[in-house]
Amino acid sequence: MANLELVINDYLPLRDVVYQTLRNAILKGELKPGERLMEMKLAGKLGVSRTPIREAIRMLEQEGLAITIPRHGAQVAKMTQKDMDDVYEVRRALETLAMKYVSGNMTTEQIADLRYAEKVFEEAVADGDSDKIEQKDTEFHMVIYEATGNMRLGSIMTTISEQLSRYRWAYLLHHKQLKQVIDEHRALVDAIESGDYEKCLKATMDHLNSQEEIIKEVIKANN
Amino acid sequence: MANLELVINDYLPLRDVVYQTLRNAILKGELKPGERLMEMKLAGKLGVSRTPIREAIRMLEQEGLAITIPRHGAQVAKMTQKDMDDVYEVRRALETLAMKYVSGNMTTEQIADLRYAEKVFEEAVADGDSDKIEQKDTEFHMVIYEATGNMRLGSIMTTISEQLSRYRWAYLLHHKQLKQVIDEHRALVDAIESGDYEKCLKATMDHLNSQEEIIKEVIKANN
DNA sequence: TTATTGTATTTTGTATACAAGAAAATACAA
């Protein structure tokens, strides 16, 4: 099993720390799909009692990252090719909505923020730290979702994007693809700045399609 | 506080029974927005220990129906007018996606199922049992989501629709509006049967818009 | 060999005990 370690924060309840720890491990693939989440084992590894472990598992379960069968315990949720297709369809619909909100409606300040987020992402790519790349990519997209002003949309998109990140880590390591991601981000910012909805939509779809393509290959390779 | 009672199911862990009980109470408005969810009180009312209560609260929290502040406990989440607008925007985007899937693609059997679900809904309206009306309305829409074949879409839509049901109960009591809901459902089935995407979209949007209108009034009246 | 039964072990489910933090009540001084 993965090597788990808690980063204690004195004021956060242990259940939240445990939740974040397990969640990270799942999203990064350190806890593998199908792997059992046994309470005592996790409690031993993390040096806490079963109570916070159980509460964290309930949270993961609700989020779709774990599946529990009553009296059999929990395991890391599996993600299939079909799941991925479905998630991407939903994402396309919601990214389209996001573009309806932002095209022609972002303030110059928001666009500046977006450009900045894009630059920070490029720097992360230059650094080569995959954790950071992943994080900065998410942040870039979050700037857009926040600009929509629709909090619900933002939170659903965050969930979706994080669930996808279970697979993104794999391809974010390939430098060639990262160059392409940068180009697509730039194209998207340009489109948003132009204020033209159709342009925005095209840039978004291009970005999603190429990402989906690569992730599918990763999943295929993993089975 | 609401009068809670557990419907024990021998094989379901108590946490799940408690979760469903609390969730229902919140969605029906028996537990009011902002109301505190105190562990001992709930445990006493439901005749269980704090452990399953806590796990149920963690699930509600993850679902957005409860908010917990560390060391202060949990309370029923509040829903504002703005929240409602946001949820409806998301729902519109996803219903549009659903229509893309189903228009022209539903089998005769699926359409028959849909007509049947519609009929059952009408019967529920005739009965006047608001719990049943609510349930049959949800089931009608679920037939469509299931026909898309996209499980993710289905589960997100279910969540959204259930969250909205926190307010639907109020207006489902008014007979005049129910007549309109029936008409809209029929129009939607006809549109789907015609296979014309644009017709489907219009029928869906009409349904959503009129629902949103009424719910907004209910919220306004509640504040 | 294959099923089946019984037993030991593991694991989850639930209750409870105790610690610690937050809120409320009380006491006291200005």
Place this chain on the structure above:
DNA sequence: TTGTATTTTCTTGTATACAAAATACAATAA
């Protein structure tokens, strides 16, 4: 009366104990 300590009470957070179910596995019979 108002403001501030101080104590008390309430509530959450965490650990642990015990019960009950599931599983693993060996012994037995077909």
